Amino acid sequence: MKQNELQVYNTLSGRKEPFVPLEEGKVGMYVCGPTTYNYIHLGNARPLVVFDTVRRYLEYLGHEVTYVQNFTDVDDKIINKALEEKQNPLELAAFYVEEYFQDAEALNVRRATIHPKVSQHIGNIIELVQALVEKGYAYESEGDVYFEVSKFTDYGKLSKRDLNDLQAGARVEVAEQKRHPADFALWKKAKAGEPSWSSPWGEGRPGWHIECSAMSHEYLGETFDIHAGGMDLIFPHHENEIAQSEACHGSQMARYWLHNGFITINQEKMSKSLGNFFLLRDILQKFPGAVVRFYLLSTHYRSPLDFDDQKLAAAQKGLERLQTTNRLLKEAWKNNVLEEGKSGTKSEQQILAEGELTGEWLDYKIRFMEAMNDDFNTALAIAVLFELAHAINGLITAVVNEPQKKQELFLAGKLFAELTEVLGLELDSAGQKGQEELKEEIEALIEKRQEARKSKDYQLADQIRDQLKEKGVILEDTPQGVRWYFRE
């Protein structure tokens, strides 16, 4: 569907809607972040990359985005793991927060505007719980505080469930102190050895859902634009957030709810019990982060995505195609040196940059945006990128004989860089940077090979080429001479 304006699929309404921010030019966005009790797995990586891309595109459209992503650093899973490893739970969580940033960086995921942690917002949480108790939406029971679901008439509006179904389907042990099986904990009474804080209900710690209500309110206000996360969070987590926030403030919490689809392994959900659990760390041993990111974006974010090594390998090939165009583009400028401006005059580059995109080049940009406007259709956007790359490859060849096309190439190259940046695709090969010291040695070998070729000693020439290949150096013989680059 062609769209001139951004349309977003909203879980709340179950359909695509035009995206109109609350305040023009500004977008407040909250994304549920990880519980930091381990390195992140592939399933965590998808929302990171997807919503980072959503943010980048919103910024590309000119919005100022306040992007909030929390860390759940107080939680049962953390406490259990800390007990096992005889560590302090808060320290353990802090460790994995740092590790998280390393993984995010590998995926070229930008830092959020704010990364709040539960442990630093206990005060906000207590205030919120207290307000809910005062308003009659929550009740205290033996040191625990529960949200009384039946008091909130909109309960189930996000997940499209009603309380009666929930009751029928409930398979969990019903806690004695709860008035209704679907009531959920806002505050939990402390157990020995757990991190706890004092509260009006005694020592304790927050329940799982309350943190997001408290922190989103703190940084984005009562009503904000986008709330996002994995599909599994729709119920109960996001449903409960809505109940807490809207019961307390009497206003809509988030206007657009976005949820990414799941990653499966061999068509099955990734889970520890099935033994098909992949840590991002382990995948990064085999593939660069850029490939993982590209792979995650090659499917629409709401579709399920099946993972295996062959599929990543195919994605790597595809990404390399874009990287080749990027490399060719840089080569082209090296061979067509842009003239520096004398003092007081413009450089050639500045003059070229003043041109405007026209014709087919403008079309690529429009088609890319139409794709992204259609609920962030990154798969289609990438297809446009491939077509653009293909057209640029042709133009690079043409410009050799037709220098007047230089400006066209310059602008097309700029567009290519701009659009790949919107998707956060990294096209400069990582190896290129850190291996300057090898340069002399490599060039000496290339020189030696060239001599061998001249004297038609192709055996030696091929041997040198293979030798370099083992070091990750790829040679290409072109009419303009030998071109070489690193490939991981």
Next chain:
RNA sequence: GGUGCGGUGGCGAAGUUGGCUAACGCUGCGGACUGCAAAUCCGCCAUUCGUCGGUUCAAAUCCGACCCGCACCUCCA
């Protein structure tokens, strides 16, 4: 049982408020280029979109039935 999602070529994946030749990538095949490669370029690879009916001048796209897969309803991105 309730709720939701999906079934498109060898693989991945767009397109699904009906209408140009069913995108794009990977793989494969043929050709150009090359000493050979690599990269690039040119061309080919689904009469067909889970199945069966229906509506229509026209359907992958709408309607009905059926088959299959998955997820959520319990901690989970």
